[in-house]
Amino acid sequence: MQNFSSQEKYLIANTLNCWPVMLQGHSVLIDLRNETSVAGIIDVADGHMTCELSNVVFIDRNGGQHPFDNFVVRNRMIRQIHIPTDIDVEQELRQAMERGVLRRRRVDGGNTKRTFKQKRAEVRHKETLAMITQQRSDKEQPKE
Structure with a gap:
């Protein structure tokens, strides 16, 4: 288990920065900003979305493939x-939302009220889940 800083924990629990952490051990394709791509297995990811991959194929702009170990x-x-x-x-996001900072209660008996940021993050998570559910149901409906 990785040790995350408090800022990384917050980002993982309250934003979509949780995806690289949840995808550790899975084979993924990552599109980069310079029009290239990287395909490989995520070994380590942090709360800021920095990813270390293994068994990587780097795909350049011209479609050339270059293998890398790391x-x-x-x-x-x-x-x-x-x-x-x-x-x-949908299931993964629900689980991430349930175990996130949004549900955490302070152990020391301090203030248990959620902050405005936590409430807003929960609303945004719910909106994202509703959008995913709507898109999924639109795909499943037969077209006329």
Whole structure:
């Protein structure tokens, strides 16, 4: 288990920065901002979305493929992470939301009220889940 800083824990629990952490051990395709891509297995990811991958194939702009044993992708270079089709996105997000900072209660008996940021993050998580559910139901409905 990795040791995350308090800022990383907050980002993982309250933003979509949780995806690289949840995808550790899975094979993914990451599109980079410079029009290149990296395909490999995420070994380590932090709360800022910096990813260390193994068994990597780097795909350049011209479609050339270059194999690497290890590759590090900095968070600011990530444009998009393609989530594998065998992962249920809705279920994973629900689990991440349930175990996140939004549900945490202080052990020391301090103030247990949620802050405005926590409330707003929970609302945004719920909106994202509703959008995913709506898109899924639209795909499943037969077209006329």
